[in-house]
Amino acid sequence: MTTLDQAVVVDKAAGSDVVLQTTGLTVEVSTEHGWVEVVDGVDLTVRRNETVGLVGESGSGKTLTSLAVMGLLPENARISRGDVRLSGRTISGLSEKALSDIRGVQAAMIFQEPRRCLNPAFTVGDQVAESLRRHRGWSRKQAKARVIELFELVEIPDAARRIDQYPHEFSGGMCQRVMLAMALACDPELLIADEPTTALDVTVQRQVLELIRRLQGELGLGVLLITHDLSVVAEMCDRVTVMYAGQVVESAEVDPLFYTPKNPYTSALLQSMLEPSGRGEPLGYIPGSVPPPHLFPSSCRFQERCTHAVESVCGRAVNLETVSAAHLTRCARAADLALPGVSA
Numbered sequence: 001m002t003t004l005d006q007a008v009v010v011d012k013a014a015g016s017d018v019v020l021q022t023t024g025l026t027v028e029v030s031t032e033h034g035w036v037e038v039v040d041g042v043d044l045t046v047r048r049n050e051t052v053g054l055v056g057e058s059g060s061g062k063t064l065t066s067l068a069v070m071g072l073l074p075e076n077a078r079i080s081r082g083d084v085r086l087s088g089r090t091i092s093g094l095s096e097k098a099l100s101d102i103r104g105v106q107a108a109m110i111f112q113e114p115r116r117c118l119n120p121a122f123t124v125g126d127q128v129a130e131s132l133r134r135h136r137g138w139s140r141k142q143a144k145a146r147v148i149e150l151f152e153l154v155e156i157p158d159a160a161r162r163i164d165q166y167p168h169e170f171s172g173g174m175c176q177r178v179m180l181a182m183a184l185a186c187d188p189e190l191l192i193a194d195e196p197t198t199a200l201d202v203t204v205q206r207q208v209l210e211l212i213r214r215l216q217g218e219l220g221l222g223v224l225l226i227t228h229d230l231s232v233v234a235e236m237c238d239r240v241t242v243m244y245a246g247q248v249v250e251s252a253e254v255d256p257l258f259y260t261p262k263n264p265y266t267s268a269l270l271q272s273m274l275e276p277s278g279r280g281e282p283l284g285y286i287p288g289s290v291p292p293p294h295l296f297p298s299s300c301r302f303q304e305r306c307t308h309a310v311e312s313v314c315g316r317a318v319n320l321e322t323v324s325a326a327h328l329t330r331c332a333r334a335a336d337l338a339l340p341g342v343s344a
Contacts, residue, residue: 017048019189019222024082033294040246046222053237059290060243071099108183112195114175118167125163128182150181173204194226245301252327259341262329267339
């Protein structure tokens with residue numbers, strides 16, 4: 001076995017609940033340099049009742065990967081290779097009409113800065129009801145009753161009154177609850193949460209994350225959680241996929257990845273986490289920045305920033321390889337390195 005998805009194919013044949021599977025997903029963007037690959041051969045799997053974290057610095061390709069899954073890529077972007085499956089159905093290559101029939105029903109997505117995703121000219125209740133009327137064909141009265149139920153589900157108080165209010169009358173945390181209600185309206189199997197707590201204060205962040213976790217347990221959702229916050233990953237996720245410069249560089253269950261990382265980039269991210277006991281200690285950081293896509297090297301893409309790089313070994317293309325059960329890394333020196341993780 002060389003990838004996690006080979007194992008997933010076996011599991012699926014045995015009847016496991018795979019709600020999302022991408023194989024070799026590659027996304028190109030039209031730029032002044034021509035069509036440039038920004039997401040390169042990404043393999044992802046999410047099962048029912050499982051939360052998978054997708055992490056990496058800005059520019060690593062996390063959000064474009066999720067937009068490709070949802071069929072929401074901008075006009076200057078396209079899937080050039082690979083396959084996206086929702087509950088076993090291939091959706092890559094479908095028309096916009098076919099994709100619009102799937103979005104919200106099989107898979108739904110919530111974004112950072114929820115207030116920007118809500119139309120200020122319409123009540124929040126009408127905006128949530130829209131998907132019920134579009135996908136279920138329900139009457140206005142039926143949809144209103146369901147919206148009240150959804151608002152109660154996501155713990156919006158006084159739901160029957162608040163469905164008639166406008167987005168500006170809601171706090172940021174309450175707007176995110178509205179977005180959750182909208183995402184869950186048609187009972188999707190997959191929820192993609194793209195930095196869902198970025199614009200919220202710490203207390204509200206915790207409330208939203210606990211709400212997502214509770215709803216997952218009650219509804220059996222598969223959750224793809226996109227974040228740069230590794231503390232959120234540690235608390236919320238079952239498995240983690242780390243991306244750098246458009247590629248998956250490591251994938252594993254949470255504990256092995258946090259305590260025994262097999263990729264220098266993952267280790268560097270972990271060393272950059274704030275430690276409560278590290279008062280007075282210098283903050284960890286990764287020197288340099290993610291290169292622009294048109295300058296992605298053909299060798300290891302992290303090589304220029306990696307303190308463990310050896311030109312004779314790392315100056316060539318590196319594949320994603322299995323290093324232990326369900327633990328993959330993209331590092332030519334993985335067998336030689338003992339990389340630091342988080343403190344036990």
